[in-house]
Amino acid sequence: MKPYQDPAWSDRMAVSLDYNYAMADLVGDHGLREEELEALAPRLAKVHQDLKAGRQSGCLPFFDLPYQTDIIRTISRVAKPFLEWCWEFVVLGIGGSALGARALHQALCHPQHNRLPLGRKHHRPSLWVLDNIEPDYFYGLLDGLDWRRLAINVISKSGSTAETLAQFLFVYQALKGRVGEDKARERLIITTDPEKGPLRKLAAQEGFLTLEVPPKVGGRFSVFTAVGLLPVHMAGVDLEELLAGARFMDQRLQNSQPNDNLAYRLAALYYLFATGQNRPMVVIMPYASSLAGLAEWCCQLWAESLGKKVDLQGRVVETGSTMIRALGVTDQHSQLQLYIEGPHDKLITFLEVEKFQHHLPLPPLFDYLEEFRYLGGHSLNELFKIEQEATAFNLRRAGRPNLTIRLPEVNPFTMGQLMFLFEMTTVVAGGLFGVNPLDQPGVEGGKQTTYGLMGRPGYEHFRREFNAAAPKLAKYIIK
Amino acid sequence: MKPYQDPAWSDRMAVSLDYNYAMADLVGDHGLREEELEALAPRLAKVHQDLKAGRQSGCLPFFDLPYQTDIIRTISRVAKPFLEWCWEFVVLGIGGSALGARALHQALCHPQHNRLPLGRKHHRPSLWVLDNIEPDYFYGLLDGLDWRRLAINVISKSGSTAETLAQFLFVYQALKGRVGEDKARERLIITTDPEKGPLRKLAAQEGFLTLEVPPKVGGRFSVFTAVGLLPVHMAGVDLEELLAGARFMDQRLQNSQPNDNLAYRLAALYYLFATGQNRPMVVIMPYASSLAGLAEWCCQLWAESLGKKVDLQGRVVETGSTMIRALGVTDQHSQLQLYIEGPHDKLITFLEVEKFQHHLPLPPLFDYLEEFRYLGGHSLNELFKIEQEATAFNLRRAGRPNLTIRLPEVNPFTMGQLMFLFEMTTVVAGGLFGVNPLDQPGVEGGKQTTYGLMGRPGYEHFRREFNAAAPKLAKYIIK
Numbered sequence: 001m002k003p004y005q006d007p008a009w010s011d012r013m014a015v016s017l018d019y020n021y022a023m024a025d026l027v028g029d030h031g032l033r034e035e036e037l038e039a040l041a042p043r044l045a046k047v048h049q050d051l052k053a054g055r056q057s058g059c060l061p062f063f064d065l066p067y068q069t070d071i072i073r074t075i076s077r078v079a080k081p082f083l084e085w086c087w088e089f090v091v092l093g094i095g096g097s098a099l100g101a102r103a104l105h106q107a108l109c110h111p112q113h114n115r116l117p118l119g120r121k122h123h124r125p126s127l128w129v130l131d132n133i134e135p136d137y138f139y140g141l142l143d144g145l146d147w148r149r150l151a152i153n154v155i156s157k158s159g160s161t162a163e164t165l166a167q168f169l170f171v172y173q174a175l176k177g178r179v180g181e182d183k184a185r186e187r188l189i190i191t192t193d194p195e196k197g198p199l200r201k202l203a204a205q206e207g208f209l210t211l212e213v214p215p216k217v218g219g220r221f222s223v224f225t226a227v228g229l230l231p232v233h234m235a236g237v238d239l240e241e242l243l244a245g246a247r248f249m250d251q252r253l254q255n256s257q258p259n260d261n262l263a264y265r266l267a268a269l270y271y272l273f274a275t276g277q278n279r280p281m282v283v284i285m286p287y288a289s290s291l292a293g294l295a296e297w298c299c300q301l302w303a304e305s306l307g308k309k310v311d312l313q314g315r316v317v318e319t320g321s322t323m324i325r326a327l328g329v330t331d332q333h334s335q336l337q338l339y340i341e342g343p344h345d346k347l348i349t350f351l352e353v354e355k356f357q358h359h360l361p362l363p364p365l366f367d368y369l370e371e372f373r374y375l376g377g378h379s380l381n382e383l384f385k386i387e388q389e390a391t392a393f394n395l396r397r398a399g400r401p402n403l404t405i406r407l408p409e410v411n412p413f414t415m416g417q418l419m420f421l422f423e424m425t426t427v428v429a430g431g432l433f434g435v436n437p438l439d440q441p442g443v444e445g446g447k448q449t450t451y452g453l454m455g456r457p458g459y460e461h462f463r464r465e466f467n468a469a470a471p472k473l474a475k476y477i478i479k
Numbered sequence: 480m481k482p483y484q485d486p487a488w489s490d491r492m493a494v495s496l497d498y499n500y501a502m503a504d505l506v507g508d509h510g511l512r513e514e515e516l517e518a519l520a521p522r523l524a525k526v527h528q529d530l531k532a533g534r535q536s537g538c539l540p541f542f543d544l545p546y547q548t549d550i551i552r553t554i555s556r557v558a559k560p561f562l563e564w565c566w567e568f569v570v571l572g573i574g575g576s577a578l579g580a581r582a583l584h585q586a587l588c589h590p591q592h593n594r595l596p597l598g599r600k601h602h603r604p605s606l607w608v609l610d611n612i613e614p615d616y617f618y619g620l621l622d623g624l625d626w627r628r629l630a631i632n633v634i635s636k637s638g639s640t641a642e643t644l645a646q647f648l649f650v651y652q653a654l655k656g657r658v659g660e661d662k663a664r665e666r667l668i669i670t671t672d673p674e675k676g677p678l679r680k681l682a683a684q685e686g687f688l689t690l691e692v693p694p695k696v697g698g699r700f701s702v703f704t705a706v707g708l709l710p711v712h713m714a715g716v717d718l719e720e721l722l723a724g725a726r727f728m729d730q731r732l733q734n735s736q737p738n739d740n741l742a743y744r745l746a747a748l749y750y751l752f753a754t755g756q757n758r759p760m761v762v763i764m765p766y767a768s769s770l771a772g773l774a775e776w777c778c779q780l781w782a783e784s785l786g787k788k789v790d791l792q793g794r795v796v797e798t799g800s801t802m803i804r805a806l807g808v809t810d811q812h813s814q815l816q817l818y819i820e821g822p823h824d825k826l827i828t829f830l831e832v833e834k835f836q837h838h839l840p841l842p843p844l845f846d847y848l849e850e851f852r853y854l855g856g857h858s859l860n861e862l863f864k865i866e867q868e869a870t871a872f873n874l875r876r877a878g879r880p881n882l883t884i885r886l887p888e889v890n891p892f893t894m895g896q897l898m899f900l901f902e903m904t905t906v907v908a909g910g911l912f913g914v915n916p917l918d919q920p921g922v923e924g925g926k927q928t929t930y931g932l933m934g935r936p937g938y939e940h941f942r943r944e945f946n947a948a949a950p951k952l953a954k955y956i957i958k
Contacts, residue, residue: 019956026949137768308816332925337922361649369677374936397948410615441816446815466868469876476501477497479493
């Protein structure tokens, strides 16, 4: 039996939420009152009904992904021959096609995974998620790799993402040059829509190996599909445990009363601080370096889902809030001064890890100096934990609301819980903000201008529009 | 002659500022009017006088650091024997003792510097800036290193930073265990205050090798001291060129009229958007992966310098603004939706690089599909540049003010300019916000609580205070 099949273990691994320091009882006037949370109950009940209906009617298919465990068999089957020879697994993707895999890789693999010798990582390849087309970065990262042992996973739901297709053209040409066309062809996996889009057409034409992104699952909600799962399976992450964690969270949320529902409560807190309290920023500050990537993933999910010009009734609202990544303890020496003394415009969310894998004792060296003496005999773990408590406490004392999401450990099961929780929280928040959390109309303009300037047929209008805009004035340029 | 000694080359490498899209003439009602900038002139003149006086009286010594080129000789001398054997150069430091070196390393070394074989990096060591004490991260990063070839640079201006001293205790003990005490002792360089603090006392007692942080140069203004320079010298960065860039910027700023002064204009724009326009956020979005670390460095400089509770007259103002790091083109698929359609609460700052080292052509493969055809024959460089222009243009069209700081290339000379520019901009902004940009009183509370909870003698009061606070309520915890 795997540990996560044991209900007692799963319960011990349950993620929890502590929002004491967000409430007026503890943080003072800048906190919320219980009545404010209660007043939101009718709206949350409405959101709840809508979500239930949406889920039943198949509009929110990503919430059911953790139950589709046959994806794990498919991925294992596809990955198996690659695992026999591949040392460098390169993901070409951007946004939702990159951030989920990177978050899981960072959280669940050795911090030096990409630098360790094969024998120290169960012969799993390094994982490179190349999510920029900046020439020196792109060239430089590829330059350091062993091309004889390199596989490419091209990921784009739509199959038409300009950056990803451009990366693919460059890398495929280079790979052909190094290993020949026949071999290059075998070192490629394309993850895209099952039926539509240019990558699907290309794969059919060329006979490339493919995996599917289920229809109606947008990029930022695709971590539990092949988009997120294949890359981290290659790197050695236990997919069964990850999906079990997501299911565990889903069951918990489905079986909770609104007041006890982690996602509803979190969405309500974020919504009330953003609107009623006029705090446009949510800081997400893991006390764990391994969760920095998760925080980046959350920032995308939150920004693209809620940052919207029009609401569901078509009214111009220009709403949303800005989620910002920070990192404990590091940012105590960077951002904390601002958080404690600056404007009252933030709600801080800590991600706390109760138990780390390693225990690092501090030896009683140099204890003739008082500044060393109080450290010796303690551990780095103790200092880390105490600093986190001291930070939350001092924010509270300064009237700065903060809350803590607590993980017993960082493992695939808790990561599955957390990612599912944030997906649900975001969709619930969409209901409270009154916007469609599943679209991203604001980025279309930039794509069209890009196509126009690249000379793509059919987009000449956008080039003309760009060229016709009022020109820049020299007086606003300092050279 | 080195290139930066040629005035024509230096002029070609000058950093410029284009704030067209921040002005109402081009971006519409959400932009600034020229009169608003002009109205700030008297206050900027006052700030200018204060800075000049401050600089003459020695209160702002960091502005003179780029002229103290004997530091380069000192660093070369100290580094030389280390360069003969060292493969892993480990910095133990946090905040201002970490971010400058990391920014320069990321900008000026190969993107795979820490993974490349020695022969491909002129036999320069890998550089590891360990700025967190999270146990699994800290253990994991060290675990991957070659300890026979490892040197440690402990950096703390005050000499008492708890995180850094704790890291030092752990690593020094481990190093002694691997190479013996005599050798461990020789693999250590301490960078701290020339006279005061526990690290200085320790070094005197134990005979450890040291470098100095000049008095009155705080952590976040210390990049042009041994704090930032030794680590990146080890990694192979040209310090002469870096300091020449900083001097070039200083001369330019000193010889400009206020209207033509990059730092004053930038500070004025940031100040006016934050206060008059009620935009609490400045996004700093380099279009260059290599500048992500520079953006992090800027975020610290800005947050700790300007996020202040009291102004220079002692009035409670709770002021400052929040600088947020983003990255082009990557964040077009993450944050741009929010920037274009969400609340009007941001000013976007692009960092644009005109010329990259590598030119990556896109081959005309798969051109039977239209989505590939328009890319073939272009280059990744073109696509990258066009996307940046399209993003700025579409932000402008949506009435979202943005400005661009332009670098001809990323090299030590332009990095020196940029870092000096941001230091000056921050200090000028301090004058406009009316706060002391050189202190950080808000983080003292957390340190005291930490000392108290760690049992440090003299800090019992803070432990009692922590324990006496109203306890958390179970009803605000969801388990």
